[in-house]
Amino acid sequence: SRLRDHGIEIGVLKPGPLNAITDVPGVQVGHSTLKKGDSVRTGVTAILPHSSNIFQQKVPAAIYLGNGFGKLAGYSQVKELGNLETPIVLTNTLGVATAVNALVGYTLFLPGNETVRSVNAVVGETNDGYLNDIRGRHVTEKDVNNAIENAEGGQVEEGNVGAGTGTICFGFKGGIGTSSRVLPKKSGGYTVGVLAQTNFGGMLKVAGVDVGKQMGHYSDNFKYATDGSCMMIVLTDAPLDSRNLERLAKRAMLGLARTGGIASNGSGDYVIAVSTAEECRIPYKNDSALQTVPTLRNSAMTPLFLATIEATEEAILNSLFAAETMTGRNGHKIEALPKKKVLEMLKAAGKIR
Amino acid sequence: SRLRDHGIEIGVLKPGPLNAITDVPGVQVGHSTLKKGDSVRTGVTAILPHSSNIFQQKVPAAIYLGNGFGKLAGYSQVKELGNLETPIVLTNTLGVATAVNALVGYTLFLPGNETVRSVNAVVGETNDGYLNDIRGRHVTEKDVNNAIENAEGGQVEEGNVGAGTGTICFGFKGGIGTSSRVLPKKSGGYTVGVLAQTNFGGMLKVAGVDVGKQMGHYSDNFKYATDGSCMMIVLTDAPLDSRNLERLAKRAMLGLARTGGIASNGSGDYVIAVSTAEECRIPYKNDSALQTVPTLRNSAMTPLFLATIEATEEAILNSLFAAETMTGRNGHKIEALPKKKVLEMLKAAGKIR
Amino acid sequence: SRLRDHGIEIGVLKPGPLNAITDVPGVQVGHSTLKKGDSVRTGVTAILPHSSNIFQQKVPAAIYLGNGFGKLAGYSQVKELGNLETPIVLTNTLGVATAVNALVGYTLFLPGNETVRSVNAVVGETNDGYLNDIRGRHVTEKDVNNAIENAEGGQVEEGNVGAGTGTICFGFKGGIGTSSRVLPKKSGGYTVGVLAQTNFGGMLKVAGVDVGKQMGHYSDNFKYATDGSCMMIVLTDAPLDSRNLERLAKRAMLGLARTGGIASNGSGDYVIAVSTAEECRIPYKNDSALQTVPTLRNSAMTPLFLATIEATEEAILNSLFAAETMTGRNGHKIEALPKKKVLEMLKAAGKIR
Amino acid sequence: SRLRDHGIEIGVLKPGPLNAITDVPGVQVGHSTLKKGDSVRTGVTAILPHSSNIFQQKVPAAIYLGNGFGKLAGYSQVKELGNLETPIVLTNTLGVATAVNALVGYTLFLPGNETVRSVNAVVGETNDGYLNDIRGRHVTEKDVNNAIENAEGGQVEEGNVGAGTGTICFGFKGGIGTSSRVLPKKSGGYTVGVLAQTNFGGMLKVAGVDVGKQMGHYSDNFKYATDGSCMMIVLTDAPLDSRNLERLAKRAMLGLARTGGIASNGSGDYVIAVSTAEECRIPYKNDSALQTVPTLRNSAMTPLFLATIEATEEAILNSLFAAETMTGRNGHKIEALPKKKVLEMLKAAGKIR
Secondary structure, eight states, rough: OGGGTOOOOOOOOHHHHHHSSGSSTTTTEEEEEEEEEEEEHHHHHHEOOOSSSSSTEEEEEEEEEEOOOOOOOOOHHHHHHHHEOOOOOOOEEGGGGHHHHHHHHHHHHHOTTOOOOOOEEEEEEEOOTTTGGGGGOOOOHHHHHHHHOBSSSOOOOOOOSSGGOOOTTTTTTEEEEEEEEEEOOOOOOEEEEEEEEEEOOOOOTTBBBOHHTTTTTTTTTSSSTTTTTTEEEEESSSSSHHHHHHHHHHHHHHHHHTTTTTOOTOOEEEEEEEEEOGGGOESSSSSOOOOEEEEOOOGGHHHHHHHHHHHHHHHHHHHHHHHOOOOOOGGGGEEOOOHHHHHHHHHHSOOOO | OOOOGTTTSSSSBBOOSSSSSGGGOEEEEEEEEEEEEETTTEEEEEESSSSSTTTTTTEEEEEEEEEEESSBEEEHHHHHHHHHOEEEEEEEEGGGHHHHHHHHHHHSSTTTTTOOOOOEEEEEEEEOOOSSSSGGGGOOHHHHHHHHHBSSSSSOBBBBSHHHHHHOEEEEEOOEEEEEEEGGGGGGEEEEEEEEEEEBBOOOBBBBBOOHHHHTOOOOOOTTTTTTEEEEEEOOOSSOHHHHHHHHHHHHHHHHHHHBBBBOOOEEEEEEEOOOOOOGOOESSSOOSSSEEEEOOOGGOOOHHHHHHHHHHHHHHHHHHHHHOOGGGGGOOEEOOHHHHHHHHHHHHSSSO | OOOOTOOOSSSSBBTTTTTSGGGSTOOEEEEEEETTTTTTEEEEEEEEEOOOOEEEEEEEEEEEEOOOOOOOOHHHHHEEEHOSSSOEEEEOOOOOOOOHHHHHHHHHHHHHOTTTTOOOOOOEEOOOOTSSSSGGGOOOHHHHHHHHHHOOOSSSOEEEEEEEEOETTTEEEEOOOEEEEEEEGTOOOOOOEEEEEEEOOOOOOOBBBOHHHTOOOOOOTTTTTTOOOOEEEEESSSSOHHHHHHHHHHHHHHHHHHTTTTOOOOOOOEEEEEOOOOOGGGSSSSSEEEEEEEEOGGGGOHHHHHHHHHHHHHHEEEEEEOOOEEEEEGGGOOOOOOHHHHHHHHHHTSSSO | OGGGGTTTOSSSSBBOOOOSSSSSSTTTTEEEEEEEEETTEEEEEESSSSSSTTTTTEEEEEEEEEEEEEEOOOOHHHHHHEEEEEEEEEGGGGGGGHHHHHHHHHHHHHTTTTTOOOOOOOOOOOOTTSSSGGGGGOOOHHHHHHHHOOOOOSSOOOOOSSGGOOOOOTTOEEEEEEEEEOGGGGGTEEEEEEEEEOEEEEEEEOOOBBBHTTTOOOOOOOOOOOOOOEEEEEEHHHHHOOHHHHHHHHHHHHHHHHHHHHTTOOEEEEEEEEEOOOOEEEESOOEEEOOEEEEEEEGGGGHHHHHHHHHHHHHHHHHHHHHHOOEOOGGGOOOOOOOOHHHHHHHHTTSSO
């Protein structure tokens, strides 16, 4: 079940029909979930901003380092050139390089890329080493390719799937979550979709209610999931250049804050923001030195900022609502969010009836 | 009245005795409030990290650009050298240069500074041009000097004072607010103090309760106070270098997010973080090329991050609780936060009894 | 006399007709030179990217912090919004705030700006305190206004003028210098113009010849002009967005390096890059949330990078060739570059005949 | 042969005994060179800041993005935490992920690291795809491990070795080059060592002499080696924190500029700077939240900046002097720098006798 199934509404803007990152036209998401034996609890999630050859039709992009204690691949080229040229892949901390190798192979062998000799793979990660035998490095290139091949539009599976299989959030079972917002027509009617891989700590708030504090559910050194991280992917069909995409990306951290996240020292919190607007694509091959594209003015950004904040907050909470109790490495067990109890607390606070 | 006078507690850490930035030992705050005639509604607030000659005894510092649509002075030198060499001054947008001139004069003529020929004044601002005749540029160097001279420890006046005299926050009267947190002994026992000059928009949340949404009190283009800003000053006696101070500064934005702030396009949101630890002072004159100072490790930062988030949230809310309805330029009137109504909403949500 | 008057050519690209920043169409430069009595040796230089109301017709811009030990005003807003809304003004370190106040006043009272309440003045500086009584703060708002009013196209006065009146470069008299490059047609035919205010140290190289080393003309602690700085203004009519302008700005530091500059600790080295392309102007008032502008692709940047490097190198050297021996504060005397000797060294090196 | 074997001296500071990065005490360098058949021309170079377990005894570090069009791994964590926890590895563009996997494996299995679950591998690259069958991805984890195992102090092999096997610089055969500088006692007596992997373009200058221009050896679109890069590793025994290491790293770009490098659009130019000072090590395990370390003040940085600039310039030139003509993929042939001709040009310019 998802947050809204319980009547909980986050923010003031409306979600898209799926309330998922796939509400952004053309976006596809795929998972590879690795649950094997007692101790493999990990996986891969791939997000495709469009279904064509992304290397040939690059998309404007930016990455914001919320807290850079992480191993994300691809940062500097996105920063310098302002674009993304591969699918975005999420996995576990020690699987990043394997995922990069898979993305490089995937890109080199796409039709049309026969002479390509340089690929900037973007891969994010969180550390699932409490439930997962992360040192065993079980993610393979095939798993990554599967996630890409599995990618499709429509509803997105949440919780203990893909790169969220073994994650922990606020001391409860985390995972993959998603949400979206659609701006009113007069603000452009654009869609913002967010997908989060949640593996971080703090004092959980659900729709503003201090669930973590009331339950006393936080470590007294405030350090849940010290090697944790939160990866937030923000896609929009609004036509944005990389500068305004970086500003958009920064706002996702404000959404994380609303859930009670504190970006602890050990939490590698990254936001990748991409414009999927067709008119903004950056063709690899082109005849002209000039490109004429429409982009939104600075003054049109505020509604998109709000959409990003709301969708991020809800995506994180959806990951907690979807994730189920899991036992993994060394018999470690992480309980799912006690939804019944949480819903009672929300009822008491008047958030739901 | 302040937030805690009503039984409202923010977060899980304890405030210091004054619940103010002045809980950090040695810190002094001073205001110059300019209310004249129908249309002058502005002022100056000065924050002194210590009471000695700051140019001669510089302090480790960092500035984080939450949203850089503002006129803050002094950024690049703090970024490059990692230190602060003047008091921090807050005022209105068009008063920054006058405040810089005042700080330069103040510094040049301090005993011991007779040969100083370079001063990096740090001045922040928000735009009070709705209530204040900002184009009249009424702030004088004398007003700035007065704020510095007025600076003292102890309780800090909040609301419509100093640089907060004419500000607007979430569509209500904003102003100056402050709060503090003291870490548990085992986390080092350090104090973090925050002072905020609040002039920004979004959907107000008080202690997590969606006050703005419930009251329908937000513009439907989400653009309250388009030329607004929020200045957040974070002081701590924890011994920190500029890198970790920048990380600390970033967390203040998470505190702002908890109040419903969205860092709108037009909001210049800046955080200035300073370590007041005596052992970290950077003497202007020194005999050795080496300086040996204790600093906290990365792994000790998390409790300080939490303290910053909580104190920022509460400082912003305190500004709203302290500010009173004001009429200014062209008869413009901004109502104070309807506290009675808000308290009822908090009661209904079970936040207070 | 200028570098090329002696047959010295820098680089492989051709300068524009004036070999000056004013080769960029529409650009205007104005100076106010303050030489009074024994100890006032300072001034103001204003650079106007175009002659209309810049606040109403903003220009894409970026500022690169080569070494941020300086007091430049206006950084954060340019970084955030990617544009410039005032003339660029250069002056001395302690005159920055006065120049900001002048630019604010200038902007507020331009026809069409009657309701403007926020102005981001961009002001750079170097420290002329060895020759100039900088503590006397002799620059007035009127001096700044004069520089703006004096601004015109055509040849640019170099050497001991305007903001370069009292500067020191490589231990010789520095000042204002300028140069330009025009790209070949097939690379777009764009013009890049640079103006430098030179007040820094290192081991002077002229056209690659180790003049400073051969003359033994460097302090053995490598610290000439410890409170020095180099301001570099890069204007181009190439249509560039702020991201590529920041990349362009970075290259000016490579030009500085070719002159033997080392960006010493005390040298505040800043580069301000602006596109003057008419089709890229950002109107303050606009009806649409979208702006459709042509910009150069990343892959078209390299020739512009080279042009920036070459023009910066030559602008710095031109400042040294134009500056004359000056006596100032406390009888301090700084010799002009001994051009005769330098030319002999260049002859010996086969650089000129 | 090396630059100084021909009597060419760069700059004013003295090199260390080896004139190599290994003059910095404790530093080790190892190569794996892959030359197989007609088309494998690549390799791996490893630089170890010290010979203990680097994960357990991290070193202060910074990475500067000179031009971020590259695939360097490890940036964000170094930026956030200010330290390095693995050897630095250089290889080709498409080999980065394999090198990361090797470094992760190497680190996980070092004695003492049995419970480590997170490793931030730092790997740089340049694109050797003109001479090397880069799409064949011939670098293996074993090659990387070999480079690490081969690492030793003493003289460093230069030219067509390790990660420099297949690189191209200024249109000539590039490769690995190294150089060092030792500061005078009164400036602290510290050593700065630089190692460069050279694969970039521009107009070659040797000791300031315009070799490239005189030989007409540059493409008329100024785009040699469009997918090139220059990796610069700067190690020093000076006790520096990450902020000053980042400043140091920036200066390496000034050294690159002196060789005629222009940081073209396609050139991924990165600088990794590390302090090897024993007293600055950051132990992974520690009992105290505080660390007391000596670091150099800002004002002591200038001589280190100069040392970095000079050593970088000379390291790049040494790579060109050491590299030999190579034939590789598809019969592509890149000539070595015609040293005889170059030396004649330097003689004519009076640089050597």
